[in-house]
Amino acid sequence: SQTIHQWPATLVQPVGSPLSLECTVEGTSNPNLYWYRQAAGRGLQLLFYSVGIGQISSEVPQNLSASRPQDRQFILSSKKLLLSDSGFYLCAWSLGLAGQETQYFGPGTRLLVL
Amino acid sequence: ILNVEQSPQSLHVQEGDSTNFTCSFPSSNFYALHWYRWETAKSPEALFVMTLNGDEKKKGRISATLNTKEGYSYLYIKGSQPEDSATYLCAPEDSNYQLIWGAGTKLIIKP
Numbered sequence: 001s002q003t004i005h006q007w008p009a010t011l012v013q014p015v016g017s018p019l020s021l022e023c024t025v026e027g028t029s030n031p032n033l034y035w036y037r038q039a040a041g042r043g044l045q046l047l048f049y050s051v052g053i054g055q056i057s058s059e060v061p062q063n064l065s066a067s068r069p070q071d072r073q074f075i076l077s078s079k080k081l082l083l084s085d086s087g088f089y090l091c092a093w094s095l096g097l098a099g100q101e102t103q104y105f106g107p108g109t110r111l112l113v114l
Numbered sequence: 115i116l117n118v119e120q121s122p123q124s125l126h127v128q129e130g131d132s133t134n135f136t137c138s139f140p141s142s143n144f145y146a147l148h149w150y151r152w153e154t155a156k157s158p159e160a161l162f163v164m165t166l167n168g169d170e171k172k173k174g175r176i177s178a179t180l181n182t183k184e185g186y187s188y189l190y191i192k193g194s195q196p197e198d199s200a201t202y203l204c205a206p207e208d209s210n211y212q213l214i215w216g217a218g219t220k221l222i223i224k225p
Contacts, residue, residue, distance in 0.1 A: 036215075041217070042217055043118070043203070043215040043216050043217040043218060044158075044203070044205075044215035045215070046212070046213070046215075090157070090158070098211070099145055099146060099207065099211045100145075100146045100163050100165065100207070101211075102148075102160040102163065103158075103160070103213070104157075104160075105157035105158045105159075106157060107156075107157055108157065
């Protein structure tokens with residue numbers, strides 16, 4: 001069966017510090033991968049998605065970047081965190097971009113930037 | 115699809131009562147509609163995906179309907195139980211297969 005891991009679960013970082021959140025998927029090959037953020041009281045905002053190694057699409061201009069160095073690894077990064085980067089970050093995977101695909105979510109990382 | 119609205123934002127329901135809530139979305143460029151349930155301290159989990167106008171899906175005590183012409187979907191829960199407490203998210207999918215997520219309806223079941 002497929003599983004998705006995210007770490008760390010919680011992170012408190014000072015403004016201006018770098019960020020690296022990691023997501024890995026097991027039990028499937030060539031998944032589509034997604035990074036979402038949920039800011040307080042708001043819906044899920046898609047930040048990045050990837051259909052393959054090295055292929056990253058960014059949905060919103062921001063202080064963050066993503067990379068996919070391996071088929072089942074998706075990394076969210078920042079060189080300098082802003083206060084507005086605080087939120088709950090979810091990684092998800094799906095089988096393909098053929099439509100109607102269910103997305104399967106990881107446990108999430110709660111990031112607090114102080 | 116730009117504007118997805120879910121109402122109400124939160125809802126308190128007595129255990130055993132039935133309830134429903136709404137997801138509204140622009141009907142243009144529509145491809146599918148997803149419902150997810152997000153329990154506290156867990157990850158969002160898929161409930162339904164619907165595509166056709168008039169579609170109705172059911173899973174146990176939970177069901178959903180879809181009206182693509184007027185741009186809304188209802189989620190119904192019959193005989194609410196404490197384990198139904200969660201945030202229910204809807205996400206219309208457009209013709210580019212992109213999901214736009216609503217802010218959710220937070221359901222709290224009172225024993």
